Amino acid sequence: xxxxxxxxxxxxxxxxxxxxxxxxxxxxxxxxxxxxxxxxxxxxxxxxxxxxxxxxxxxxxxxxxxxxxxxxxxxxxxxxx
Amino acid sequence: xxxxxxxxxxxxxxxxxxxxxxxxxxxxxxxxxxxxxxxxxxxxxxxxxxxxxxxxxxxxxxxxxxxxxxxxxxxxxxxxxxxxxxxxxxxxxxxxxxxxxxxxxxxxxxxxxxxxxxxxxxxxxxxxxxxxxxxxxxxxxxxxxxxxxxxxxxxxxxxxxxxxxxxxxxxxxxxxxxxxxxxxxxxxxxxxxxxxxxxxxxxxxxxxxxxxxxxxxxxxxxxxxxxxxxxxxxxxxxxxxxxxxxxxxxxxxxxxxxxxxxxxxxxxxxxxxxxxxxxxxxxxxxxxxxxxxxxxxxxxxxxxxxxxxxxxxxxxxxxxxxxxxxxxxxxxxxxxxxxxxxxxxxxxxxxxxxxxxxxxxxxxxxxxxxxxxxxxxxxxxxxxxxxxxxxxxxxxxxxxxxxxxxxxxxxxxxxxxxxxxxxxxxxxxxxxxxxxxxxxxxxxxxxxxxxxxxxxxxxxxxxxxxxxxxxxxxxxxxxxxxxxxxxxxxxxxxxxxxxxxxxxxxxxxxxxxxxxxxxxxxxxxxxxxxxxxxxxxxxxxxxxxxxxxxxxxxxxxxxxxxxxxxxxxxxxxxxxxxxxxxxxxxxxxxxxxxxxxxxxxxxxxxxxxxxxxxxxxxxxxxxxxxxxxxxxxxxxxxxxxxxxxxxxxxxxxxxxxxxxxxxxxxxxxxxxxxxxxxxxxxxxxxxxxxxxxxxxxxxxxxxxxxxxxxxxxxxxxxxxxxxxxxxxxxxxxxxxxxxxxxxxxxxxxxxxxxxxxxxxxxxxxxxxxxxxxxxxxxxxxxxxxxxxxxxxxxxxx
Numbered sequence: 001x002x003x004x005x006x007x008x009x010x011x012x013x014x015x016x017x018x019x020x021x022x023x024x025x026x027x028x029x030x031x032x033x034x035x036x037x038x039x040x041x042x043x044x045x046x047x048x049x050x051x052x053x054x055x056x057x058x059x060x061x062x063x064x065x066x067x068x069x070x071x072x073x074x075x076x077x078x079x080x081x
Numbered sequence: 082x083x084x085x086x087x088x089x090x091x092x093x094x095x096x097x098x099x100x101x102x103x104x105x106x107x108x109x110x111x112x113x114x115x116x117x118x119x120x121x122x123x124x125x126x127x128x129x130x131x132x133x134x135x136x137x138x139x140x141x142x143x144x145x146x147x148x149x150x151x152x153x154x155x156x157x158x159x160x161x162x163x164x165x166x167x168x169x170x171x172x173x174x175x176x177x178x179x180x181x182x183x184x185x186x187x188x189x190x191x192x193x194x195x196x197x198x199x200x201x202x203x204x205x206x207x208x209x210x211x212x213x214x215x216x217x218x219x220x221x222x223x224x225x226x227x228x229x230x231x232x233x234x235x236x237x238x239x240x241x242x243x244x245x246x247x248x249x250x251x252x253x254x255x256x257x258x259x260x261x262x263x264x265x266x267x268x269x270x271x272x273x274x275x276x277x278x279x280x281x282x283x284x285x286x287x288x289x290x291x292x293x294x295x296x297x298x299x300x301x302x303x304x305x306x307x308x309x310x311x312x313x314x315x316x317x318x319x320x321x322x323x324x325x326x327x328x329x330x331x332x333x334x335x336x337x338x339x340x341x342x343x344x345x346x347x348x349x350x351x352x353x354x355x356x357x358x359x360x361x362x363x364x365x366x367x368x369x370x371x372x373x374x375x376x377x378x379x380x381x382x383x384x385x386x387x388x389x390x391x392x393x394x395x396x397x398x399x400x401x402x403x404x405x406x407x408x409x410x411x412x413x414x415x416x417x418x419x420x421x422x423x424x425x426x427x428x429x430x431x432x433x434x435x436x437x438x439x440x441x442x443x444x445x446x447x448x449x450x451x452x453x454x455x456x457x458x459x460x461x462x463x464x465x466x467x468x469x470x471x472x473x474x475x476x477x478x479x480x481x482x483x484x485x486x487x488x489x490x491x492x493x494x495x496x497x498x499x500x501x502x503x504x505x506x507x508x509x510x511x512x513x514x515x516x517x518x519x520x521x522x523x524x525x526x527x528x529x530x531x532x533x534x535x536x537x538x539x540x541x542x543x544x545x546x547x548x549x550x551x552x553x554x555x556x557x558x559x560x561x562x563x564x565x566x567x568x569x570x571x572x573x574x575x576x577x578x579x580x581x582x583x584x585x586x587x588x589x590x591x592x593x594x595x596x597x598x599x600x601x602x603x604x605x606x607x608x609x610x611x612x613x614x615x616x617x618x619x620x621x622x623x624x625x626x627x628x629x630x631x632x633x634x635x636x637x638x639x640x641x642x643x644x645x646x647x648x649x650x651x652x653x654x655x656x657x658x659x660x661x662x663x664x665x666x667x668x669x670x671x672x673x674x675x676x677x678x679x680x681x682x683x684x685x686x687x688x689x690x691x692x693x694x695x696x697x698x699x700x701x702x703x704x705x706x707x708x709x710x711x712x713x714x715x716x717x718x719x720x721x722x723x724x725x726x727x728x729x730x731x732x733x734x735x736x737x738x739x740x741x742x743x744x745x746x747x748x749x750x751x752x753x754x755x756x757x758x759x760x761x762x763x764x765x766x767x768x769x770x771x772x773x774x775x776x777x778x779x780x781x782x783x784x785x786x787x788x789x790x791x792x793x794x795x796x797x798x799x800x801x802x803x804x805x806x807x808x809x810x811x812x813x814x815x816x817x818x819x820x821x822x823x824x825x826x827x828x829x830x831x832x833x834x835x836x837x838x839x840x841x842x843x844x845x846x847x848x849x850x851x852x853x854x855x856x857x858x859x860x861x862x863x864x865x866x867x868x869x870x871x872x873x874x875x876x877x878x
Contacts, residue, residue, distance in 0.1 A: 005573065005574050006574060006575065009574075009577045009578075032464075047515070048518060050604075050605065050608065051518070051519070051522055051601075051605075052522060052578065052579075054597075054600070054601045054604055054605075055522050055523075055579055055580060055597070055601075056575050056576070056577070056578075057575075057653065057656045057657065058596075058597040058600065058601070058656055059537070059575035059576060059580070059581060059597075060575045060656060060657065061656060061657065061658060061659040061660070062565045062571060062593075063565070063660065063662040063665055064562070064564075064565070064589075064592070064593075064662055065538060065562055065563030065564055065565050065570060065571065066538060066562070066563055066583050066584055066586075066587030066589060066590070066593070067560050067561065067562040067563075067587055067588050067589040068540070068560065068561060068562075068563070068583075068586065068587055068588070069559060069560055069588065070555045070556070070558060070559055070560070070561065072586055073540050073543075073555060073561060074555060076539075076540040077540050077541055077544070080536070080539065080540065
């Protein structure tokens with residue numbers, strides 16, 4: 001999948017975790033465990049989304065690049081796209 | 082939502098029921114297990130309570146049951162387990178049970194006594210039997226002595242008598258001064274083997290050898306051992322002496338050594354007769370003993386069938402009487418008043434249970450429930466199921482939540498890798514799932530990365546014509562670093578999910594990862610703490626302490642946001658913009674200079690106007706400190722002054738007939754905490770919060786540290802254990818690889834899963850308990866302990 005910039009993954013994942021954390025709680029069936037399930041969903045969504053967001057933002061504008069061995073560079077030059 | 086976030090809403094209910102139906106009603110409530118009885122007679126000591134006799138009776142019954150159980154265990158009788166619920170016995174049945182128990186106990190004790198007596202008799206008979214058999218030899222000797230000595234001789238006759246069974250020293254002795262037919266008297270008995278040497282010594286000292294002593298050990302047969310309950314070695318002895326006087330002395334000595342003396346007949350014929358009678362008596366005794374034992378086990382077996390049932394009945398009775406002791410008995414002796422705490426949601430079931438109880442007892446009047454308002458703090462009750470039980474137990478270990486404050490038992494605890502052993506299986510499951518997710522984000526699976534989406538970094542643009550590298554640059558340098566400024570090297574869009582796989586093969590991987598993980602830890606930490614702070618706001622709203630919101634919550638929030646929220650903003654901003662690497666300012670230095678108000682023109686800023694914004698943030702934060710410290714005590718002081726003035730003016734306006742004590746006692750009751758205490762408490766709280774902010778934020782860096790340690794361990798295991806195994810090219814390589822893989826697996830499980838898992842759980846728990854909960858949790862409640870027969874039976878087993 002060709003991603004043009006940061007925007008596409010951002011939209012995708014925000015929607016995904018938004019669905020899990022904000023929309024899904026409305027569809028939890030009524031019962032004694034409703035509170036637990038909703039809390040679990042919201043916490044999962046928040047934690048996972050935050051974790052992913054930090055990871056992608058940290059790589060968005062790198063200040064320095066990876067330092068590779070010359071053999072690795074040689075291999076990557078010819079075998080990676 | 083409320084069921085997890087807060088403890089249940091409890092209400093205080095007054096119960097009225099009749100004395101006859103009391104037992105059944107309390108029984109039903111106990112089966113329900115949702116009701117905690119309040120002690121209505123706290124001033125009364127345990128001995129003065131109304132049902133103290135009945136409780137004592139129950140305890141006595143329990144003692145008897147324990148005695149019965151011990152007897153059963155000694156006789157290896159199986160105690161049957163009961164699984165059905167028994168009906169509670171009413172007071173009449175209690176008397177019946179009591180008498181049954183007493184009868185059983187008496188019977189058993191009598192049987193045991195008889196058994197013991199019979200046993201003793203049998204042992205004695207056995208001793209006599211052995212005595213008779215062994216002294217046969219001695220008597221033969223004595224007779225030869227007599228026949229020898231009839232040859233008149235006044236010389237001393239050496240008597241070196243050594244019978245193969247005796248162990249006395251061989252020495253001759255004389256029987257002087259005797260002429261004519263010897264008239265030997267003797268004493269026969271049984272003595273414990275260990276006492277025999279001392280016995281012999283005493284006799285020698287007393288009588289200087291004027292006696293003949295023979296002894297032989299009794300053979301210890303199995304039967305004897307069973308009778309005596311253990312091997313006790315005994316010796317048979319017989320002493321031949323002359324003269325009555327001496328015999329008396331010897332008798333006294335024997336008494337002193339606890340030797341049992343038996344009269345032994347002199348003639349052979351009589352001895353044979355005695356031996357036969359002893360034999361028959363022993364046979365009889367053995368039969369009687371066997372019968373006694375059979376009877377005893379019969380009694381115990383019959384009791385064993387009911388033992389469990391009785392036990393739980395007695396336990397229930399005791400619990401019911403104990404509960405009745407907590408209630409108020411009306412003076413007219415017809416009504417019992419009880420006060421209970423119960424969850425509001427369960428009022429209907431409590432009512433139903435009470436109606437059931439009164440129907441069972443056959444009374445026509447249904448019990449009355451009367452809910453009353455109270456200012457007392459109810460107990461804290463969190464309804465849990467098997468999923469939430471583990472988490473709740475952990476929170477309660479820190480401190481039972483104050484009534485209805487937010488319950489921090491959220492289902493997700495861990496922010497770092499791997500499984501855990503403490504707590505419930507659901508905690509382990511959730512930690513495991515999140516660890517897998519973390520592994521995907523860090524792109525680290527057994528220290529290797531997945532390349533699913535393709536890397537954002539490419540090497541080719543670094544070469545001519547687009548980049549600075551030549552082919553010979555490759556040959557000359559061992560390590561070369563990619564430069565993101567060169568166009569095409571960095572594709573412009575970061576790796577979609579997680580860390581780019583190229584970092585795994587880079588030699589400066591740690592430079593990037595450390596920076597990333599540290600900043601991530603700080604961001605997660607500040608988010609966690611802000612969440613905790615928000616929960617304190619929710620608590621304030623719930624308990625209607627709106628003043629606290631402005632005095633406590635807002636200053637804390639502003640302090641935290643202006644310093645650490647700004648730090649988070651700096652981190653995120655720096656990540657979002659593209660900078661040239663030479664001019665990029667370090668966030669750490671920026672932050673330090675901000676606090677020190679150190680702004681030089683050569684320090685580059687991230688965005689225009691940064692200086693002004695930063696000065697504003699720091700000043701705001703500093704201003705919040707005195708607000709947090711002083712405003713609340715001042716307000717409290719002002720309120721007290723105002724109320725005191727009001728009391729004075731009321732007092733002046735009132736008629737002198739008004740009681741002066743009541744109006745003075747009112748403000749004193751509210752002034753339970755003095756001004757000094759308020760100031761000190763607020764000062765401590767301010768310092769704790771402000772300094773705590775900094776230290777707690779740094780504390781979250783443990784997330785980075787654990788992650789780094791774990792990654793390094795994983796890499797070591799790969800590089801030192803598995804990779805050499807895969808590189809083996811010898812013929813035995815496959816076998817070696819198998820062994821190395823076994824080592825790899827064991828080390829992975831032991832170190833990375835078990836040890837690191839425990840460590841992760843522990844650190845996560847610490848972060849939760851300290852850094853998160855000190856923003857809002859008080860934890861000063863008392864736990865709801867309902868009367869529940871289920872938990873009683875559980876403790877019994």
